[in-house]
Amino acid sequence: MHVQIVLFDGFDPLDSIAPFEVFHAGGTASGGAVGVELVSAEGPREVVSGTGGLALRATGALDPGRPGVVLIPGASGRVGDPEGAVDGEDDGTGDDTIPVRMARTLDTELPVLxxxxxxxxxxxxxxxCGGSLVLAMAGLIEGRHATTHHLGLDLLDATGVHVVRARVVDDGDLVTAAGVTSGLDLGLYLLEREVGPRIAHAVEVMFAHERRGVTWRPDGPEPTGF
Structure with missing residues (x-):
């Protein structure tokens, strides 16, 4: 399994680094069955995050033809007004808000890729986290089941996505996670699903992390009476 973690200007570092470490450790534990790299739509470059000017280097270009996993982080910064950013309106808090930084990805090659x-x-x-909103703003996951940070659930719902309040939502070829630290749980879940539970458990023990929250899948009968 090869994982491409996509960086864009204003990305959230923990959204990216937490799963990167999980997948890297999974590669070690599995004897090389997992590989991971940081990429961008533009190719190799320094990408500045939305947290204190911290930058990470993308070592390659996002390749939509390469099998595996493509992972999109959210953005970091001030909360701002999500709907205003999508509508192209300035809410008066400047251009360092999370919604504005995510909306700017729509003006790059990223949505096409x-x-x-x-x-x-x-x-x-x-x-x-907000990575699902990047996909939603680009009109790519309408009608799909997904989650995001709790502050963005209303916006996700407004884009036509079926919002699920869970830590991780597995909708087949779309797997989304909630708030920032859920990147650890997402990484471990994908290791378990794609490589095996023993590898995932070994990484979980090494990281001294116990997975938390609900992992939701659209399986079984529809609940009634709730």
């Missing part, structure tokens, strides 16, 4: 990746049957799209 993400659509191509989602059209590839051999790719699973994964997101952490």
């Amino acid at each position: 993400l659509k191509a990746a989602m059209d590839n049957e051999r790719i699973t799209m994964a997101t952490v």
